[in-house]
Amino acid sequence: EERCQPNDVELYAISLFDLGEYSRAAHVLSSPPTGNESSFSDGSLGQIQPPRDDLTSLGIYLRAFSLYLEGERRKEEQVTELRDPLERTKLFNTNLPQLEADLRRSNELGELDAFGLYVYGVVLKALRGAKRAPCGDGAAKNNTDDRTGEEAAGDAAHVIFIRSILKYPFNWSAWLDLGELCVDDSSIDQEVEELLLPISDHWMYHFFCVYVFIEEKANENAIAIIEKLANGQVSENDEGQVDSIAAQQRRQQGFFVQSAYLQSQLAMAYYDVRDYDSAHDHFLALAEREPYRLDNMDAFSNVLYVKDQKVALSHLAHRSVTVDKYRPETCIIV
16 A cells, blocks of 8 residues: 555656656656766767666556657657658557566566556557568567567566456556457457456446447447446346336336447447448437537438438538537548
């Protein structure tokens, strides 16, 4: 418990992180350079220093996430400067190899909490993507030490994500990353299912299943789960208990009746199976409930187009431009 309390340096780093100064946040959480490891006079900032010895699990997570985000920002800057699409595919987060080594060491020492494990999983997943990217002259391949984090450490990204989820099931980002891995490689599905058995009754697990089923186009399965979450399900023990108030309540509604996310997923599932009437009803109800929502509204515009509802499509386009003119969904709708 005492180790979870942030120290003064970590509180300072949190402020820097909130300001978007990821390099400074990571720097104050790293050990000071020794000798001539870094020279400011020649314009070089030197290599990334290892984490400080007095960091709590929060500090380890914050330093790692700061370095990851800084590397991603630097990569995006380089992408905008390159015009050759092939050259863009060679770019990757140059902080990943050092992050993998630091987090692997912290993991072996048992210093990672749920969020530290999450960042470790993100790094392993990103290294896996860098390994698969076209290398051209081999630059990216050599920079990642010609091996993924999984091969270097024996840790698979999906296993690390699951360890993080078991510690804290409410981190939806970890579920999404795990879902992407499952969609990308179906061979891990059985292992993932077995490892998640301890929380298979948790509602977050069901949300995860809905996401994976929709991504894998198993829309009927997704619709069945959403209906149970939103509308409830009568168990076998309730059969014949007509006078049971609890049973009647379960028949009438589920736990997530007002979930806009589930309604959007249900609309997308019906859209994918080309049940445009059902999709239209759910999208329309969603738009009326949250008029400033643009998520998935591009799919709604496709439904309106197919159903030849030009007036409704025009209204959706005008409303979307008013909400956020340059959102990708708005551009598609227009």
